[in-house]
Amino acid sequence: MIIDSITDGIVIDHITSGMSMVLYKYLNLDKLTCSVAIIKNAPSSKNGKKDIIKIDRPIDIDVDVLGYLDPGVSVNVIKNGEIVKKFHPELPEKLVDVIKCKNPRCISQDEQELVHIFKLTDRENRIYRCIYCESKAK
């Protein structure tokens, strides 16, 4: 399958196979007006299969979302058809308004316009906890 290469924009590569639509949703890519290509199950020498997202416009990617949802991805920033920057998002220390607390007893369920904040409490096991009630992110 051939997808045109992009001149100015972002390529999110090495997405875990099946995760591209999740990232698409959490990165709010549906709100973009430019071309966005989602390639699912592309061949990968490392994992057998991978997903790729190509965004045909330079945008600010929420790196924390990527680091939290799929820390193995690589982000390529393309300018004039060349890769000018490549990086791997790290597991963020804090997630702000990315996920919501599921604990029905948490104040964040009731308080209007409260920012939902989770802190990384166990890097090894990738555990985040709500700063208000300390419940584990699910």
Add this chain to the structure above:
Amino acid sequence: MRHLLDILDLSTDEIDSLISTACDIIDDPDKYAEKCRRKKLATLFFEPSTRTRLSFEAAMYELGGSVLGFSESSSSSTAKGESVSDTIKVVSCYADIIAMRHPKEGAPMVASMVSGVPIINAGDGGHNHPTQTLADLLTIYREKGGFEDLTVGLCGDLKFGRTVHSLINALSRYAGIKFVLISPDELKLPDYVTNNVLIKNNIPYEETTDLLEAMPKLDILYMTRVQKERFFNEQDYIRLKDSYILSPDKLIDAKEDLCIMHPLPRVNEISVAVDKDPRACYFKQVLNGKYMRMALILKLLEVE
């Protein structure tokens, strides 16, 4: 400006200092009778409570201050749909310090983010109850002379029992502490306490359902009530509420200097006959709670 949301907001040195102030208040209450003159404490109880609210109010009155507030959310603007943030912004215009209880976990943290005056967490759902822990610590200090090398049995509802979580957090910072966690399987300690406090800090602990088997090794037995208000399902509450009832016959193998504690109110988990046992310390805890709240109010108001 300092708040007290979690017992870990206080260092062990600060806890020692609060205990020292509380002991000084006990020795010479007159010295403190006017320390908070013209200061106002707001007690905002979005959830009913008798002893914690009265303890705060008594503490402020004994410091010469005054008290305003409400004792249930139906008599506040919350009933009209006001947010916690807005209530706190308003009340912090009237009071010098706020003690709040709220059924939702983390509500005092939300309050602390917008408040212009110190916030004291007087209990947030099943989460934290740091001033009860201060009462517990003063009781242990006065009964045992310190906090090191104690085997502490925690019995009953360890899942929703916020006093238990706060006490474990506080005692885990002292050397030689061991915990025996006695509960039905459904009310075991939540994993965030087991993992983040006990396992992370290499604190020895054992989990059991058998109170009698655990009894001989305990220096402290901390009983808790199975709280009806924490259950969504009444059948579960009825099934678990009588899991552990402490009666004099169950204390036969207990140490002679065992310290029996309970945050109160009790329903039936400690038989009234145990009250006569000199090892029963739960009414001493109530009094100690008032002294520690006095010491805390002085600290947060920065009154010398």
